[in-house]
Amino acid sequence: MAMTSAVSTRTSVKLAASDRLLMRLSMPYRIVATACGIFLLFVPMLMTFYISLFDQPFITFPPRGYTWRWFTELYADFGHPFMVSLQVALAVVVLSLLIGVPAGIGLSRYEFRGKGTISMLLLSPLTIPSIAISLSILTAAIAIQQRTGVVLTGSYSILVVGHVLIATPWVVRLCLVSLANHNRAVEEAAASLGATPLVVILRVTIPAMRQGMIAAALFAFIISFESLEMSLFLVSPGISTLPVATLNYLEVKVDPLIAALSVVQIIFVAAVLLVLDRFVRLGRNIVH
Amino acid sequence: MAEISDRVRRQPDSVPVGLATLLLGPATAVVAMAMVIPLIAFARYGFNSYDRIELMKQAWDIGNYVRFFSDPFFLGVLLRTIGMAFLATVLCLAIGFPIAFQLVRTQSRFKSIAVFLIVLPLFISGTIRCVGWMIVLARGSLLDTVIVTVSGARIDLMHTTLAVLFGIASFNLPYLILTLQSAIEGVDMELQQAAEGLGATPQRAFWRVIWPLAFPGVVVAAILSFVLAMNAYAAPVLLGGPRFQMMAPLLYWEFGTQNNWPMASVVAFVIMGTTLLLVGIASALLLRRR
Amino acid sequence: MTMPKELSLPTLNRRSLLQGAAALAAAGSLGGISPARAAGQVVVGTWGGDFAKGLGQSIDVQMEALGYKVVQDANTTAARNGKVIAEQALPTGSFDVVCVQPGAAETMANAGLLEKLDPAKIPNLAKVLPNLRISEYMAPHIFSPTVLIYNPDTLPEPPKSLGDLLDPKYAGKFAVTDANYTIVVMAAALYAAGDIHAIDKGKEVVEKLNANGLKFFSADMMAAPLQTGEITVGLLPLARVVMWQNQGMNIKAAFPQEGSIPYIDGMSVPKNAPNKEGAYKYIDVMLGAEAQRIFAEFMGYLPSIDDAGLTGKTAEQLTLPSPAPKIVLEDYAFTATVQQELGEWWKKSILGK
Numbered sequence: 001m002a003m004t005s006a007v008s009t010r011t012s013v014k015l016a017a018s019d020r021l022l023m024r025l026s027m028p029y030r031i032v033a034t035a036c037g038i039f040l041l042f043v044p045m046l047m048t049f050y051i052s053l054f055d056q057p058f059i060t061f062p063p064r065g066y067t068w069r070w071f072t073e074l075y076a077d078f079g080h081p082f083m084v085s086l087q088v089a090l091a092v093v094v095l096s097l098l099i100g101v102p103a104g105i106g107l108s109r110y111e112f113r114g115k116g117t118i119s120m121l122l123l124s125p126l127t128i129p130s131i132a133i134s135l136s137i138l139t140a141a142i143a144i145q146q147r148t149g150v151v152l153t154g155s156y157s158i159l160v161v162g163h164v165l166i167a168t169p170w171v172v173r174l175c176l177v178s179l180a181n182h183n184r185a186v187e188e189a190a191a192s193l194g195a196t197p198l199v200v201i202l203r204v205t206i207p208a209m210r211q212g213m214i215a216a217a218l219f220a221f222i223i224s225f226e227s228l229e230m231s232l233f234l235v236s237p238g239i240s241t242l243p244v245a246t247l248n249y250l251e252v253k254v255d256p257l258i259a260a261l262s263v264v265q266i267i268f269v270a271a272v273l274l275v276l277d278r279f280v281r282l283g284r285n286i287v288h
Numbered sequence: 289m290a291e292i293s294d295r296v297r298r299q300p301d302s303v304p305v306g307l308a309t310l311l312l313g314p315a316t317a318v319v320a321m322a323m324v325i326p327l328i329a330f331a332r333y334g335f336n337s338y339d340r341i342e343l344m345k346q347a348w349d350i351g352n353y354v355r356f357f358s359d360p361f362f363l364g365v366l367l368r369t370i371g372m373a374f375l376a377t378v379l380c381l382a383i384g385f386p387i388a389f390q391l392v393r394t395q396s397r398f399k400s401i402a403v404f405l406i407v408l409p410l411f412i413s414g415t416i417r418c419v420g421w422m423i424v425l426a427r428g429s430l431l432d433t434v435i436v437t438v439s440g441a442r443i444d445l446m447h448t449t450l451a452v453l454f455g456i457a458s459f460n461l462p463y464l465i466l467t468l469q470s471a472i473e474g475v476d477m478e479l480q481q482a483a484e485g486l487g488a489t490p491q492r493a494f495w496r497v498i499w500p501l502a503f504p505g506v507v508v509a510a511i512l513s514f515v516l517a518m519n520a521y522a523a524p525v526l527l528g529g530p531r532f533q534m535m536a537p538l539l540y541w542e543f544g545t546q547n548n549w550p551m552a553s554v555v556a557f558v559i560m561g562t563t564l565l566l567v568g569i570a571s572a573l574l575l576r577r578r
Numbered sequence: 579m580t581m582p583k584e585l586s587l588p589t590l591n592r593r594s595l596l597q598g599a600a601a602l603a604a605a606g607s608l609g610g611i612s613p614a615r616a617a618g619q620v621v622v623g624t625w626g627g628d629f630a631k632g633l634g635q636s637i638d639v640q641m642e643a644l645g646y647k648v649v650q651d652a653n654t655t656a657a658r659n660g661k662v663i664a665e666q667a668l669p670t671g672s673f674d675v676v677c678v679q680p681g682a683a684e685t686m687a688n689a690g691l692l693e694k695l696d697p698a699k700i701p702n703l704a705k706v707l708p709n710l711r712i713s714e715y716m717a718p719h720i721f722s723p724t725v726l727i728y729n730p731d732t733l734p735e736p737p738k739s740l741g742d743l744l745d746p747k748y749a750g751k752f753a754v755t756d757a758n759y760t761i762v763v764m765a766a767a768l769y770a771a772g773d774i775h776a777i778d779k780g781k782e783v784v785e786k787l788n789a790n791g792l793k794f795f796s797a798d799m800m801a802a803p804l805q806t807g808e809i810t811v812g813l814l815p816l817a818r819v820v821m822w823q824n825q826g827m828n829i830k831a832a833f834p835q836e837g838s839i840p841y842i843d844g845m846s847v848p849k850n851a852p853n854k855e856g857a858y859k860y861i862d863v864m865l866g867a868e869a870q871r872i873f874a875e876f877m878g879y880l881p882s883i884d885d886a887g888l889t890g891k892t893a894e895q896l897t898l899p900s901p902a903p904k905i906v907l908e909d910y911a912f913t914a915t916v917q918q919e920l921g922e923w924w925k926k927s928i929l930g931k
Contacts, residue, residue: 029386030390033382033383033385033386034386034387034390037387037465040383040454040457040461041405041406041409041458041461042405042409044417044420044424044458045409045412045417045420047423047424047430048419048420050430057801058802058805059423059426059428060802061428061429061433098314100315102312102315103314103315105311106308106311106312107312110311112308118312118316121319121320121324122315125319125323126515127564127567128327128560128564129515129536129560131539131540131556132327132539132560133326133327135330135539135556136326137322137323137326139326139330140325140330142667142668143329145668146668149669153665153668153672154672161318161322162322168318168319172315177470197307198307201307222410222411225413226411228413228522229519229536232540233543236651236672237621237649237672237673238621240651243416246413246416246419247415247526248626248652250418250419250526251525251626251654251796252626252627252628252797253627253628253796253799254422254799259419259423261419262412262416262419265416266408266412266416269408269412270408273404273407274404277400343663343666361925361930364930427806427808529794530756530929531794533929533930541656541925543660543664544654544656544659545656545921546918547663547664
């Protein structure tokens with residue numbers, strides 16, 4: 001008895017020392033990490049606000065003067081790609097929810113052979129580099145078009161399909177999370193009262209997933225709206241997405257116009273998020 | 289992903305086969321038709337041979353793979369890509385974990401503002417975020433001017449490894465923080481309070497209780513960040529400049545500039561194979577123990 | 579403007595009717611969700627940035643007055659050529675007109691991807707300067723001698739030849755454009771052997787330049803580093819000097835004594851262009867005096883036709899210095915044979931080092 005307690009006292013003293021060290025380290029570390037995070041995320045963003053007002057076509061400090069004119073020139077260069085991105089993203093939200101929500105329910109509510117494989121398959125677009133998927137979709141589209149004459153290249157369809165592929169895993173994941181947190185007693189009660197499985201899903205499960213589905217829709221929208229790698233090979237003349245159009249512009253030059261584009265996009269996104277937040281408390285639903 | 293399937297497996301139901309097919313069929317079919325089949329067809333191209341005018345000649349030849357793995361240039365690009373993905377992931381974890389942890393612990397009314405500020409960059413495309421870095425790091429920029437006035441020496445920031453690392457890390461960080469936050473929130477915070485109630489310091493309670501439980505979520509977050517970085521296109525092209533070679537731009541070059549489809553297929557499957565291999569090893573080593 | 583509008587209008591109407599019928603037929607078939615291709619739509623694959631803006635002001639405006647809708651697809655040379663080649667087996671491709679450089683036009687023409695341009699359909703082809711009649715598959719758009727451009731504020735004494743830039747005092751101070759590697763190598767060959775065909779000697783010089791800290795910027799992006807002194811010299815078309823001088827920058831040009839290779843680019847029509855008549859019209863407008871004048875005023879490139887009628891400041895700026903500098907034309911048939919291998923060498927031995 002005496003011996004063990006002596007040992008445990010010694011270890012606790014040693015641990016207490018290491019704890020003190022940790023405590024001394026952890027506070028500065030947390031501050032430094034947070035500062036680095038703020039730097040990585042926001043300094044570039046704030047700089048674009050400043051640059052977008054420069055009255056000169058190239059970026060050197062100090063500027064020759066300040067102007068709003070870049071903002072008025074934006075629509076001519078980027079209005080069309082913005083609309084394309086918006087349309088594609090909205091189509092992707094609808095399609096990925098249509099296939100992803102049922103898949104999420106199926107994976108969470110039923111046990112069957114091969115379930116692991118299907119779950120892995122559905123989540124796999126997250127782990128396969130999308131640039132490789134994008135190129136293989138293009139070559140497949142060309143091959144199909146050559147053999148059947150069905151026009152796939154140069155259409156919205158392959159772009160939407162590509163984006164649906166990478167949005168669906170997020171929808172499935174968020175549905176799984178939302179269902180895992182949901183108490184199943186209600187579903188079981190409904191079933192024991194004689195409701196068919198389909199009725200249970202329609203009347204009980206889906207209404208319970210409402211918040212999760214909104215988060216899923218939001219994520220599907222983000223994934224599509226900002227995907228560059230998946231779009232690289234699937235865009236075509238007249239159907240260029242905003243990230244690709246931005247990249248093409250940036251490969252030629254950086255100027256206050258592109259900074260103005262960033263500013264408009266940041267403000268637009270912030271406004272949409274704030275409005276949505278009033279309805280669904282994003283902070284809660286994306287994270288859970 | 290792992291923690292989800294664990295939770296899912298809890299309660300098996302009797303399976304209505306028709307309904308399950310109806311629920312899972314469409315998504316499975318889309319992934320199979322739009323991803324699996326095109327990928328297999330594209331993998332086949334890697335064994336064809338290249339021809340300048342016909343583009344591709346049917347063949348069964350592993351020459352392209354041999355060429356990739358025996359060429360120091362290609363190998364260098366592959367190693368640099370893996371290295372960058374690894375560094376970016378470590379950097380993101382080191383910065384992201386404390387931020388995510390504080391987010392979970394904070395009860396203040398600033399929490400929703402903080403979450404909003406982290407979610408916001410997610411919605412802004414990676415290319416736009418690269419614009420910010422191009423402006424911050426460019427010669428003659430504010431940062432450059434400050435460095436020159438303070439130190440008297442000039443440090444080139446643009447077109448460096450550091451620039452690309454910043455670009456990739458800032459792109460991945462919000463994804464990582466959110467994934468980590470959900471992993472940490474999944475851990476019952478009362479456990480920590482209980483441990484503290486039994487006399488453990490907050491730090492000790494953290495390392496003994498919270499960290500082991502949150503660890504699988506951390507691994508999932510790290511894998512996500514690693515895959516995103518292996519794939520990175522905008523950051524190396526825009527911030528790294530023409531001399532900075534990574535796999536995704538190399539793939540674009542083989543396909544677009546050189547029109548060498550067999551080699552493009554090889555590059556694509558090398559990225560994919562390496563990513564899946566490393567992710568597989570990481571999950572086997574880090575998640576098996578539980 | 580030489581183009582008779584009243585003559586082109588009836589053609590347009592008949593053609594748009596035919597196009598309309600074709601569009602209806604396509605819509606009836608398994609067309610997928612293609613964007614509506616307006617009857618008079620012309621898709622032009624071009625470079626982004628100022629170049630695309632210049633095309634918009636000089637050509638698209640006129641095309642729209644004629645009832646056409648011009649869709650610009652701004653992208654890199656590599657992406658555009660890659661797309662034309664990728665789509666070669668398809669009955670209808672993405673582009674009606676592609677902006678090309680002569681070497682690539684030669685390669686694509688050899689592979690049977692380009693339409694031979696018929697002077698009967700493009701009357702203005704007759705006005706093209708004799709030296710620029712390089713290929714029957716490409717209508718030259720502009721040209722400009724490649725020169726050493728420098729900032730007199732940071733470099734009072736300009737280099738006299740490409741070889742001067744091997745001097746350590748230019749270490750890290752000289753830039754070229756990554757996309758125009760063929761001209762870089764041929765300019766180096768011209769310096770090393772007095773012959774653009776001597777590319778092995780040219781490669782050696784470029785490797786030495788590379789060891790001396792060669793930098794890369796796109797043409798548009800070279801303005802800022804020249805201003806800040808990050809670089810002192812760049813190898814670029816003379817046009818950029820004119821353009822940047824007009825924007826108030828202090829930039830000058832030095833013609834290398836071994837000779838300047840003109841940068842040329844033009845436009846071609848892919849064999850599977852959906853709207854060939856529209857493409858021919860576009861090229862005809864491009865070769866018209868008005869489009870050529872506007873483009874020259876905007877970007878400082880020299881017109882490819884003999885009657886652009888430049889006047890005033892532009893004419894003065896675009897007059898070559900006297901005594902006339904030595905100009906050496908590129909041999910595009912030769913370029914086409916070496917471009918692929920040169921591209922690989924550039925990627926691995928220059929960019930990769």
